[in-house]
Amino acid sequence: MRRRLALAVSVSGAALVALDGTVLTVAQPSLRRGLGASVAEVQWTSTAYLLAVAAFLVVAGRLGDRYGHQRLLFTGVLGFAAASAGIAFAPGVGWVIALRAVQGVFGALLQPATLALLRLAYPPDRLATPIAVRTGAIGLAAAAGPLLGGVLVAQWGWRAVFAVNVPLALAIAVLTLAVRAPAPPRAEPGRLELTGAALLAASLAVFVHALVGVPAHGWTGTPTLLGFGGAAVLGILFLRRERRAALPLVPPAVARSRPVAASMALLLAVSAGLFGTLFTATFRLQDVQGLDPLDTGLRVLPLTALMVAGAPVAGLASRRQGPRPTALTGTALVVLGIAMLDAEPASALGFALLGAGFTTVMVTATGTVVGEAPAGYAGVVGGLKQTAANIGPALGIAVAAGAGVTGSSPTALALLAAAGLLPASLLPGRGAGRAAAGDLVGEAAGQRGKGGPAADRPADLEGRQAGDGDQAQRPVGAGDPPAWQRGYDGVAQA
Numbered sequence: 001m002r003r004r005l006a007l008a009v010s011v012s013g014a015a016l017v018a019l020d021g022t023v024l025t026v027a028q029p030s031l032r033r034g035l036g037a038s039v040a041e042v043q044w045t046s047t048a049y050l051l052a053v054a055a056f057l058v059v060a061g062r063l064g065d066r067y068g069h070q071r072l073l074f075t076g077v078l079g080f081a082a083a084s085a086g087i088a089f090a091p092g093v094g095w096v097i098a099l100r101a102v103q104g105v106f107g108a109l110l111q112p113a114t115l116a117l118l119r120l121a122y123p124p125d126r127l128a129t130p131i132a133v134r135t136g137a138i139g140l141a142a143a144a145g146p147l148l149g150g151v152l153v154a155q156w157g158w159r160a161v162f163a164v165n166v167p168l169a170l171a172i173a174v175l176t177l178a179v180r181a182p183a184p185p186r187a188e189p190g191r192l193e194l195t196g197a198a199l200l201a202a203s204l205a206v207f208v209h210a211l212v213g214v215p216a217h218g219w220t221g222t223p224t225l226l227g228f229g230g231a232a233v234l235g236i237l238f239l240r241r242e243r244r245a246a247l248p249l250v251p252p253a254v255a256r257s258r259p260v261a262a263s264m265a266l267l268l269a270v271s272a273g274l275f276g277t278l279f280t281a282t283f284r285l286q287d288v289q290g291l292d293p294l295d296t297g298l299r300v301l302p303l304t305a306l307m308v309a310g311a312p313v314a315g316l317a318s319r320r321q322g323p324r325p326t327a328l329t330g331t332a333l334v335v336l337g338i339a340m341l342d343a344e345p346a347s348a349l350g351f352a353l354l355g356a357g358f359t360t361v362m363v364t365a366t367g368t369v370v371g372e373a374p375a376g377y378a379g380v381v382g383g384l385k386q387t388a389a390n391i392g393p394a395l396g397i398a399v400a401a402g403a404g405v406t407g408s409s410p411t412a413l414a415l416l417a418a419a420g421l422l423p424a425s426l427l428p429g430r431g432a433g434r435a436a437a438g439d440l441v442g443e444a445a446g447q448r449g450k451g452g453p454a455a456d457r458p459a460d461l462e463g464r465q466a467g468d469g470d471q472a473q474r475p476v477g478a479g480d481p482p483a484w485q486r487g488y489d490g491v492a493q494a
Contacts, residue, residue, distance in 0.1 A: 022145025052104025061383025076110025273417025
């Protein structure tokens with residue numbers, strides 16, 4: 001019962017964020033008319049959320065590691081509900097933009113915590129199935145967003161798409177309290193590096209903002225170059241601060257974990273290729289072939305169907321064949337799908353290959369982070385992974401827009417996705433990844449667990465007391481596949 005409840009909370013929390021991201025796409029035209037907003041202001045209702053999520057995911061994950069993921073999830077869903085209610089009653093577009101940023105902050109709080117609850121409930125060798133269930137549910141929620149949004153807007157107007165979040169979030173908060181989670185891990189000595197956290201948040205926000213602006217300013221435009229330069233300077237300052245910090249935001253154990261780093265690079269490359277291709281295909285289907293938005297959405301249905309149906313298959317393949325061959329296969333399917341859509345933008349097989357390949361990569365990368373994250377750092381690893389999954393779509397859309405949606409962008413996007421083959425080859429092979437967390441970070445057998453909080457110990461103790469015979473558990477990284485609709489709004493928020 002404890003495991004089922006943890007799975008229900010994990011899936012519902014992640015699905016709520018995915019649903020919110022895609023349901024808004026249908027409401028934006030109505031929002032613009034209702035508030036008399038400009039196109040740029042409406043775009044900022046998406047951008048403000050994206051920037052806030054990207055900036056605070058890592059910080060939120062680190063807070064969860066230190067103070068407890070159940071507490072962060074509860075705070076996140078309540079704040080998400082409050083911000084949604086505020087948007088539903090917002091008197092002007094300025095309020096909507098500001099509250100969307102607030103909503104993004106609380107969304108960042110809850111995201112790394114959702115998978116961490118699974119880590120507390122399942123041993124590593126039994127996590128593949130719940131991860132696959134979660135992945136399929138999120139894909140289904142994301143696909144249902146535009147349909148639900150259309151019904152809500154048609155019946156009650158754009159404010160209803162935010163009001164519907166409130167009862168859903170409150171229900172998740174109640175479920176969260178019912179989860180039998182162990183006590184938070186012991187706090188590491190010292191205080192978290194707030195200056196480093198601020199530098200990282202600012203660097204990520206500036207970088208994502210520069211990527212978002214590429215379609216308008218180009219890769220060589222002054223705003224773009226200034227944004228990338230500013231992000232680089234802030235990133236360097238963050239790294240220097242981290243080296244001197246007694247309690248760094250990204251612990252050395254996480255920075256030295258090759259499987260975690262490889263999973264993040266893989267997600268960045270493949271999500272960039274996928275979302276850039278969807279951006280390109282949408283323009284080609286509507287502007288070149290003359291399809292209307294409904295017909296375009298129907299053409300993309302095979303992608304959603306394969307994302308949902310392929311998740312359990314991907315989980316089974318990863319468990320039996322190992323993460324490395326499974327991730328390599330998924331990446332190759334994405335590259336092949338991009339090539340097919342370049343030749344025929346309406347190819348149902350091309351969209352199906354994209355969906356099958358992407359869900360394979362996401363399930364495999366998530367499972368790898370679950371099993372390979374250093375002990376006690378599930379939250380920060382999940383935050384880093386989610387950050388990569390959020391930046392990837394923005395990068396892909398920037399590449400597609402910069403290369404021209406009817407020009408060379410498909411080739412550039414195929415190469416970008418193919419770059420994921422390298423990190424995929426660095427993932428553990430069949431039967432690998434069973435080493436203890438101490439082995440991953442180079443600790444001696446007698447010193448395991450001393451380098452970080454013993455987040456896994458209470459769960460193990462609880463499992464043994466319950467008589468379930470679970471093996472010692474390793475922490476989980478957060479993150480699941482993002483919704484495909486409408487560019488980068490709602491991307492990888494689950």
